[in-house]
Amino acid sequence: MLEIVNSLESKLAKLDKSLSDPAILADQKKVKKISRERKELNAILKVGREYKRIYQTIKDDERVRREESDRELVEMAKEELEEYYPKLEELEEKLKLLLVPRDPYDFKNTIVEIRAGTGGEEAGLFAADLYRMYQRYIEEMGWKSEILSSNPTGVGGFKEIIFLVEGEGAYGSLKFESGVHRVQRVPETEASGRIHTSATSVAVLPEAEEVDIDISPQDLRIDVFRSSGPGGQSVNTTDSAVRITHIPSGLVVSCQDEKSQLKNKNKAMKVLRARLLDKATAEHDAAIASQRKAMVSTGDRSAKIRTYNFPQGRVTDHRIGLTLYKLDSIMQGEIEDIIEALKIADRASRLSQIEVS
Numbered sequence: 001m002l003e004i005v006n007s008l009e010s011k012l013a014k015l016d017k018s019l020s021d022p023a024i025l026a027d028q029k030k031v032k033k034i035s036r037e038r039k040e041l042n043a044i045l046k047v048g049r050e051y052k053r054i055y056q057t058i059k060d061d062e063r064v065r066r067e068e069s070d071r072e073l074v075e076m077a078k079e080e081l082e083e084y085y086p087k088l089e090e091l092e093e094k095l096k097l098l099l100v101p102r103d104p105y106d107f108k109n110t111i112v113e114i115r116a117g118t119g120g121e122e123a124g125l126f127a128a129d130l131y132r133m134y135q136r137y138i139e140e141m142g143w144k145s146e147i148l149s150s151n152p153t154g155v156g157g158f159k160e161i162i163f164l165v166e167g168e169g170a171y172g173s174l175k176f177e178s179g180v181h182r183v184q185r186v187p188e189t190e191a192s193g194r195i196h197t198s199a200t201s202v203a204v205l206p207e208a209e210e211v212d213i214d215i216s217p218q219d220l221r222i223d224v225f226r227s228s229g230p231g232g233q234s235v236n237t238t239d240s241a242v243r244i245t246h247i248p249s250g251l252v253v254s255c256q257d258e259k260s261q262l263k264n265k266n267k268a269m270k271v272l273r274a275r276l277l278d279k280a281t282a283e284h285d286a287a288i289a290s291q292r293k294a295m296v297s298t299g300d301r302s303a304k305i306r307t308y309n310f311p312q313g314r315v316t317d318h319r320i321g322l323t324l325y326k327l328d329s330i331m332q333g334e335i336e337d338i339i340e341a342l343k344i345a346d347r348a349s350r351l352s353q354i355e356v357s
Contacts, residue, residue, distance in 0.1 A: 110165045111148065116157065126198055133332070146166070179305030
């Protein structure tokens with residue numbers, strides 16, 4: 001482990017040196033990539049340097065215990081060793097987790113799709129609640145958000161809402177939200193006070209750039225139609241809404257939020273690229289790891305991942321058995337504790353896969 005830390009320090013020094021190269025400074029993409037690498041390395045080395053310090057202290061104390069004749073010094077060394085050996089083991093485990101290779105898409109922007117599931121209007125209202133929860137979290141993180149497509153229910157909910165999140169690490173943080181979110185509460189329309197259970201699904205996809213997914217124009221069928229609001233109410237008298245069908249995969253994306261046909265087409269293409277990238281990635285992962293049972297589900301959108309119990313003020317993430325009794329603050333966007341716990345569980349799961357193989 002000491003050799004790994006030393007090699008990472010050498011790598012950081014090389015990255016620092018490269019940032020003084022005029023040729024690299026002239027290329028903002030390279031600067032951004034190197035800056036990101038430096039940030040990652042510094043996070044690992046924060047733990048790594050502490051590991052080195054403890055390691056050296058243990059080495060010195062062992063020497064004192066072997067060679068020193070002063071009893072007081074020997075006793076002090078023994079006390080430090082009792083304290084530092086467990087610390088060294090703990091830091092080694094932390095380093096192992098930090099050294100697990102990152103998902104290459106983690107730094108990308110992300111597209112989030114929320115859809116009402118079972119539960120009728122209550123599911124649509126919860127879809128809107130989840131959308132607001134994510135928006136507050138996005139604001140807290142300093143990211144930007146833009147609605148790509150929405151289908152409101154007319155009573156304050158959403159049958160479906162799709163939005164883009166722009167910000168470094170957006171996909172890496174939000175990807176664990178993919179799955180079925182279940183809510184247990186008394187709907188406002190329920191006169192008897194009976195608790196209802198509804199479900200809403202969330203899909204989180206990395207934003208795909210044109211270099212990630214090559215789409216041939218011949219593979220697309222593009223239809224235009226008039227936008228309509230809830231209940232079929234016309235909101236546009238021109239054919240500005242766009243439906244794009246990717247013929248080889250059968251994927252269909254519609255967008256009607258903008259008055260401009262071109263803007264709707266561009267937004268629909270963003271969603272289509274993301275879905276095609278997600279499909280290709282899922283197929284690749286299934287081919288190379290069909291037997292893997294990950295602690296944190298990443299691809300199975302049908303899995304119930306979380307329950308929001310309003311009467312008890314409780315949120316439970318079923319993948320890692322985490323229960324928090326602070327539902328109000330979570331619905332206000334304070335989901336960092338859940339996301340961090342899921343990241344740690346994911347790294348631990350992938351680390352165990354590496355060690356087994």
